[in-house]
Amino acid sequence: MAGFANIFSMMENTAPININVGQGYKFLDENSLTTIECEEPFVSTLQSGGKSYADEIKEQEEDDWKKQMLRLQAASLSDCVSIPDSTMSSIHLEDITTIGTHAAPVDDLAEDENYSQFDWKKKTQQVLPIDAHKSQLLKLVTNHVVSIIKGATGCGKSTQLPLYILEEFKNKRKPVQIVVTQPRRIAAVSVAERVCRERNWRVGDLVGYQIGQNKVASDYTKLLFCTTGVLLHRLVKQKSIDNINYIILDEVHERDKDMDFLMIVIKKLMRSNAGKTHIVLMSATLDSYKLSKYFSHWSQSAGSFQSARIHNITAHHPHVIHKFFLEQFQSVEPTLYRKLPTPSLSKPGITSEQYQYVCSLVSTFDRLEASEAKKVCGSVLIFLPGIHEITEMHSALDEFMKSHNHNLSKLKKPQIQWKVFVLHSSIPKEQQDLVFSRPPPDMRKIVLSTNIAESSITVSDVKYVVDFCLTKVLTVAEGSNYSSLQLEWASESSCQQRAGRVGRVSEGRVYYMITSDFYNQLPVEDTPEMLRSPLDSLVLHAKMLDMGEPVHIFGLAMDPPDIGNIKRTILSLKEIGALFPTSNGEYRDDDGDITFMGEVMSSLPVDPRVAKLIYLGYIFNVLEDTVIMAAAMSVKNPFSSPYREEMDAYCSKLIWADSTCSDLIAFLNLYKVWHGEKARGFFDRSRGPSEKMWARQNFVQLSSLREIEKLVTDIMNRLRHHEMRTDPENVPADHERPIILKIIIGGAFYPNYFFRGKESGQIDEKDALKTLGGHDPMNTVYLRGLPSSQLNLVPLYANEIKQHMTFCPPSDMKIFADSRENDGLKKIEEMGLANKKDGGAHSAVEGGSLLKPGGVTRYINIRIIYVENLSRFWAQNTDRHHELVDIHRLINIPENLVSLPNGGTPPRIGTVCAAPFSDRKYYRAKVLAVKGKMVLVKYIDYGNEKEVPLSELRLFGPTLKDEDLSIRKPFAFECSLAEVTPSIMLDHHGLWSPQAIQWFKDNFLNSMRALSAEIYSIVDGIVKIILFDSDFDTHGDPVNKKLIDIGYAAFIEEHYRSKLDHDNRIRELFCEGLDDIEDDEADLAAGADYKDDGRKKITVSLVGPFSPLETSVYAPVQSVCMKPVHIDRESVNCVLLDTEPQDSHQRLLVSAFATANATSEFLKVRETTLMPNIPGLPALLCLVFAPQVELRADKDRTKVMGALCGLGYRMSEEGKFEALYAENDMEIAFDIQIPLGSDPS
Known part of the structure; x- marks a missing residue:
């Protein structure tokens, strides 16, 4: 673990960093590198080499076999001398x-x-x-x-x-x-x-x-x-x-x-x-x-x-199966039939007309069975290529059922209800099992399925199959090592398999949504997976088999893969460390000696890159954690996403991720909790909820968890054969483990790196603030699509918008219109989602701040009275201490307080009254909530909250009328330390560590020493301060800097609104008095009390919600640097929000798997992890885990500006430098300054 500590000492060190360039690093004479741009699409140097290589290999193999068998025959004859020649020839x-x-x-x-x-x-x-x-x-x-x-x-x-x-x-x-x-x-x-x-x-x-x-x-x-x-x-x-x-x-x-x-x-x-x-x-x-x-x-x-x-x-089917092609059932809906598109072999797909046509087709089944007097409705199985098409088909069926049943009810005809089920790999097993249930006699079961129902799952009561003859297959994108999920026409073989799903218990019908002529053009068989998918694991098997070079082994396949794909796979394995660059000491682009890591990878039943995660877990002594993550990535997703419950499922997944922004750590947390609860008997019915109920509540798939458990045991057993075990004497500390896991993830999945930045359309904080009309981007989202003519009718829509925003309580939501946008930009402020505060949270600026009574100053003397953390604590202005003493004395005179009216009627929320504290004395307090006989109050002069009995609350009596204590400004104001953020090394959630909070409390809470605060800014009623304590630090350094020096905090730029307020204060030479600061919340609340008067005349479709903080990422890898990057919707990072837009340092997203879309227009990444916001971390990960690095120096060679990372280069026969794997080279610009050492050679 010492090596890990050395890595991070570089990031924590504030002194200049010297790097001595050694093996694996090379300087090129380059100008200063600031941004990386890819102006033209990258052209692969590994073009398709075809399959002709295999003919010679197979011919040679047969010739060798023939010679071997002849030699064996000769040896057998010499040993079998007792057998007459006349009989030997017949054996x-x-x-x-x-x-x-x-x-x-x-x-x-x-x-x-x-x-x-x-x-x-x-x-x-x-x-x-x-x-x-x-x-x-x-x-x-x-x-x-x-x-x-x-x-x-x-x-x-x-x-x-x-x-x-x-x-x-x-x-x-x-x-x-x-x-x-x-x-x-x-x-x-x-x-x-x-x-x-x-x-x-x-x-x-x-x-x-x-x-x-x-x-x-x-x-x-x-x-x-x-x-x-x-x-x-x-x-x-x-x-x-x-x-x-x-x-x-x-x-x-x-x-x-x-x-x-x-x-x-x-x-x-x-x-x-x-x-x-x-x-x-x-x-x-x-x-x-x-x-x-x-x-x-x-x-x-x-x-x-x-x-x-x-x-x-030969076998005769027990029941007759009737097959119909599209032209044979055009009478189902003749008008719609004429609108159906002509299918194209080069453009597979489904149109809305085809969905509607299938709905009409299913409706004819109702009439067909009614005429046959059938008592039970036959089930329908519809084959679709993917979840998107399943969703579209489901929606079309829903709409058709509504209109169709409405028409039947008007005609007073009997109705057959349709019950739709979905079969897809992302659907929980419990939902999939429902397809095997028998529906009531008056209900038709309709199953929407991918090819999972082709052979793996059999629904025995299916009478009708509707086949769009489409499928999705994973294919390696041409000229790259990225795979893509392609929509393709199914083969005749697959269509036959699908047709075999009917006729098991009665005669069946199969309806093909293509014509017979087009059916005859379909491929006879599916393309073998070896020809269209990555070959990493197979190349490792070929090396372990040790019976020839990989190209020779693959040349013996029934359908040999393209030699370019083989070479590309070998280069990829060299990049991840599974193969050496050379074979028997000589460089080969089609071969390489296997490394020990490659042997481990070959022995594990997981993808080689996932196996590397395990290997690095062993090195950093977190083996069990990485095995769990690897197992979870190798089975069906353990998180369920029930159909039409996707939002709830996503929110549940965020909880499992525990603010780590990592799918892999979410897997780890889920498995550890489930395994631990199971071990202690939590799922016993007598002690807790059933395991199935727990899984449903948490959107978890038990079958996947059980598979993970078996695979974890399997992998651990295999690792023991390599003597790979956890060292119990060197286990990382708990606070180190999260960051170690993220570093290992970054190492395992290099070069699947994706950076945040302007290259990917990143919006800066100023633009975000402008988009929202000056409102806080941290808790404001917006909707588009409201016509300008409707802006004056915004009150009509307020309640309906609140109903759709179910993730935010309506009482915490405020709605306003921004007429500057032509399309009627709507914005919703989610009060309470980010930095949730109660009604008294902004007490420092309610009706004007009471930090200092009159006068203007940059500094104030304060006393810290209540601390939640270093970004949220309350202070009082010591210059007003005598006023507070007078109020406290008045409140605690018994005749100045009166009991609640009507025997204890609860006061309204927001009422300022007197409430007792633990010392039994009364203080001013604001009512936040009433819970039966208890009331939650906030002591507005001190900042803390407490539940007190309703019966102990008191109102201010007539004797205090002249004091106006209920509306008098609070003495406590909320503070936050400026330009510091929690150290990610102490808490991976980005929260203040218990050590830092305790240190701050011990030194400054209720301190009798004079504390001085420089007001940096006041935004949303929160006072950002730079804190000084002359007794604590004799050198005059602020407490903010001291926190950084001792490792409890790190420097961070203030957000734009804070810097804007700070600049205004400096520019106006402190002319803005603190008493003149108005509460922004009052402005935002201006549109909060809209009432619906029932004048709803039109339907408006709004688009959103959006956040200006939504960020995108780009890939620095050469072959895909111009392609947009889409994060998979199943990832916890699918909506990537930049919570620190003021920070210009690079942010890195690491993806375990990256695939191209069907047309290779963009990359889709899944199993993602957002790296900690540590300056220089992306650069450091590239330097540590890239096979070779060429450092870029500035023209004066005084500091490192960036690096070219990749597999390296070799000298060609023409004497030119030639990149070994140019497709995966990446050029990065450093976001930190790294001075060169005295001897850069």
């Missing part, structure tokens, strides 16, 4: 190495005892299509090294074929090991459970499963279901398939990255396996011919490579 290589010959010797009787422990009788009499093919399939998979089985969904291939093989070996009393892969975790578990349920076996005995490190198996297990990734990790680690008899790859058609790479690995390992392991490939919609050619293998008898054998399982 296949597959027959020489029969099933099980490679397994450890097992006594037949012992093996028979293992099998005999289990009941082999089938518990269900269900006949499946695959049963008729049993003998053929067993012969196929036994006699051939590679077999391909194509069968429709539901034919039984996933459950029955593994059982056929297992039973065959049981009958022969032979040992066997069968591994079956599934593309999804849920499928691996559910298939294993289904197989065991069919034979009444316990899961984990003869049949088990493994997902991640969660393995439910035993020594008896002979059939293991697992995810594709589990087998891939196992084979990469073992580099052998010899201990497995059968590898069955199910759902091969999905072609995700792991599946394609697993097939590469199996093909490589088959060369050394000599046919001892049998490979079975299964799917419902695969291109069997293409797969057969890919898995061709050497046949000794034929003396050539033979394609894999194929077997088709």
